[in-house]
Amino acid sequence: MLVENPLLLANEKIIIDRSPGEIRVAVIKNGRLANLFIERSNKPWLRGAVILARITAIRKKLGASFLDLGTASGYIENRKPAKPIEGASIVVQVLADPHRNKSARVSSNICVEGNYLNLYPTAERSSISRKIKSKKKRGLIKQFIADNIPNNMGVHIKYSFDVSDLDLMKATAFEQIANWKNLSEKILRSRPPLTLIPSLGAVGFAITKYPEAKVCDGTNGELFDQYDLEFEISRALDRKVLLDDGAQLVFDEAEALTAIDIDVGSSRTPRSGLDSLVAHLAKEIIWQIRLRDIAGLIFVDFPRFRDSNIKENFLKVLQAFAQCEGLSLIIHGWTRTGLLEITRPRNGSSLKELLVGTVEDDTPALETVALTALRCLLKETAGVAYPEIVCSRSLKRTINGNFEKVLRDISRKLGSTIFLTEDGKMAKDEFLIRNRIK
Structure with a gap:
């Protein structure tokens, strides 16, 4: 690691890598890799999204209903006294992305994230961050909630809530409430499935989870190389x-x-x-x-x-x-x-499942190698007239099938056609980037 980098002096750092076909977000705590969030172009995040869904099936024995979320299926536990009706609309928030053959887990308890407070438009209970210890501050916050949050809504006050600027806090709360009311009107005019609030994605999720971390944004694996994160990721596997x-x-x-x-x-x-x-x-x-x-x-x-x-x-x-x-x-x-x-609680696939896959399905491993090859392609072929990737048949199929659009985008950036050449002697995880010999 480069000690002179000021980011290394921070207790928490978020290192973002925007590469062809994926965004990787590493969280470093006390000099160690603590978390890694990965979002791939062929599997965009749903986690946190608020969706007007359609009930497709009701399974009384399971105590759950299955939903059409638009880009995926979801399931929600049926809670009394509400009785779901097949074909009806329901507003839900995605708690966990689809995992293996399982649908996304969703809830009707909606949380609208904010910088200072989280609004719960379908709940009535309110809470205050435990990190706020001062009785005086908590008293002011309780009065703020009573004066500004509608009785039919709930709120969670974050540690970042500034009691010294209640006018700003009030304006922020009113903006969130107004945005939800506008969404509620949109729901009445819309047909499911419809995404009302998109997922924050890997970057937004990390920044929300680690609000005090210093953020550094990079491309094509350069920052990950600088912080030796590729090695740390391999150790985590x-x-x-x-x-x-x-x-x-x-x-x-x-x-x-x-x-x-x-x-x-x-x-x-x-x-x-x-x-x-x-x-x-x-x-x-x-x-x-x-x-x-x-x-x-x-x-x-x-x-x-x-x-x-x-x-x-x-x-x-x-x-x-x-x-x-x-x-x-x-x-x-x-x-x-x-x-x-x-x-x-499960939020989606584990790091191993995402990067390596399972004995039954090694597609994630091939995708990981394919994205590594595409990342190297951008870094290593500047000025090359005829860039070429030599690889196995399965890796070629993965690049052409799962990341065809990504390959076209790289081709436009480089200003040249990219050739994919199959080599039957190469292993699945091997590839070679070179200038094609005409």
Whole structure:
């Protein structure tokens, strides 16, 4: 890393890479890659979008309804006393993008994000950020809510809310309320499916999640190279995570669950330092769950120590660090077999599923290589008369099929035709960029 870069002095940094066919957003915390959000042109984000959807099917046994969202299907849990009607319209917000063969998860509880407050136009409960500790400030905010937020709407006041400039806060709130009222009128005139508020996408989501982070915007992988993020990403896909003292964590992701094995057999930590070791392990597990975007059912296989206090200390640190890092986890406790059971809400595909895929479907891996090739094409062929990508048949098919428009855009930027040449001797993840010999 380049120490002279002022961004490195910040505790949180957002590094944006806008490359052909995808936008990658890396979040660095305390010098480490903490989060990675990826949005590809062939799979745009739906997460956070507010959509006027159409109910296509009602499944009473599942307690859910399936919806047409326009570009994808969604499902929503049926809640009493509302009774959904097939073919009817419903306004929903996407909570999680489609995952594998599953539909997008949506909710009728709408949240309209703002810089200082989030408006809940379909709810009536209000809340204030826990980070605002001052009783005087909280009192002023409660009065602000009573005076300015309609009784049929809810609001969440963010930490950024400025009680010293209530006129600005009032103007901001009124603008959000007016925008929603305009949308409500549009809904009455519209037919589903219709996107009312588009997703913020990877960039908007990261900036909203880390509002105090310093942002640096780049193109074609240049900033990712500068911060050595390609190496960090490859490490995040490794099955094993080796700690400094020799202990290691092993991550095994399956369709139904993720198993995390803690191996302290090679640890050089003395017995007197076991509490410190397990605290380190707990923090690293939380870090890796967030970075790898592991969700669903998670089991942690903890070593069998004679001292039961060590296990309980591990659990306490795990809970505290998850809360400190804002990671939404449900820790169910220890099973009879000694495994720690955890669940985490799913927002979409895990990092491994997105970049590598599964045994049954390696399309994501091919897409990752294809996008790497297209990124290199822009960086390495300036001034080349006849740029050519030599690759396997499957990679050529992926580029032509999934990123045909991206390839045309690059061709226009370079001002020359790009040739794709198949080489049967090349592996799926291999490619060569060269000047085509006429």
